[in-house]
Structures are given as structure tokens and as C-alpha cells.
Amino acid sequence: MPWIEPLSADDREQFASDLAQAASAGDQAPEQLAAVLREWHETAEILADSEAMAELAESADAAARGDVIRGRDAVRALRPRR
Numbered sequence: 001m002p003w004i005e006p007l008s009a010d011d012r013e014q015f016a017s018d019l020a021q022a023a024s025a026g027d028q029a030p031e032q033l034a035a036v037l038r039e040w041h042e043t044a045e046i047l048a049d050s051e052a053m054a055e056l057a058e059s060a061d062a063a064a065r066g067d068v069i070r071g072r073d074a075v076r077a078l079r080p081r082r
Contacts, residue, residue: 004040006047015040 004012018040022032046052062068069077 003044006044007040011043 004015007015015036018036019033022036023029025032046056
């Protein structure tokens with residue numbers, strides 16, 4: 001699976017563990033395996049996207065600075081103004 005390239009060594013180990021666990025899910029194994037593959041593929045796509053990673057880093061920096069909207073203020077900010 002060439003798409004796992006952006007995953008770190010630790011992520012690859014977790015991916016393998018998640019696959020093994022899904023494979024042992026009995027009758028649910030096909031659905032579990034599909035879900036694991038989909039989730040990790042999406043993760044790898046984000047990690048490979050430099051713009052997405054820059055936005056995530058910027059968000060983490062803003063949160064570390066306390067430059068975030070919390071709780072009810074966040075909900076109010078999402079509501080359309082009347």
C-alpha cells in the first residue's frame with residue numbers, strides 16, 4: 001500500500017495492529033477492515049497534504065496561545081446572524 005508512506009513508524013505499527021484487530025472481528029471483519037483502511041488512508045492523505053498540515057499546525061499554535069473561542073461563544077459564532 002504505497003499510500004502509507006506519509007505515516008510515521010509508530011503510525012505504521014498502529015495501522016498494522018488495527019488491521020490485525022479488525023481481521024479478527026469474526027463476522028464483522030470485512031466491515032471492520034474496510035473502516036480501518038478508510039480511516040488510515042484518510043489520515044495518510046492529510047499527512048501528505050502540506051497545506052492541511054500547515055493549517056493544523058497553525059490551529060495548534062493558536063490553541064497553545066489561548067487564541068481560541070470556547071464553549072457557548074463557539075456555538076454563537078456558528079449561528080447565522082438575524
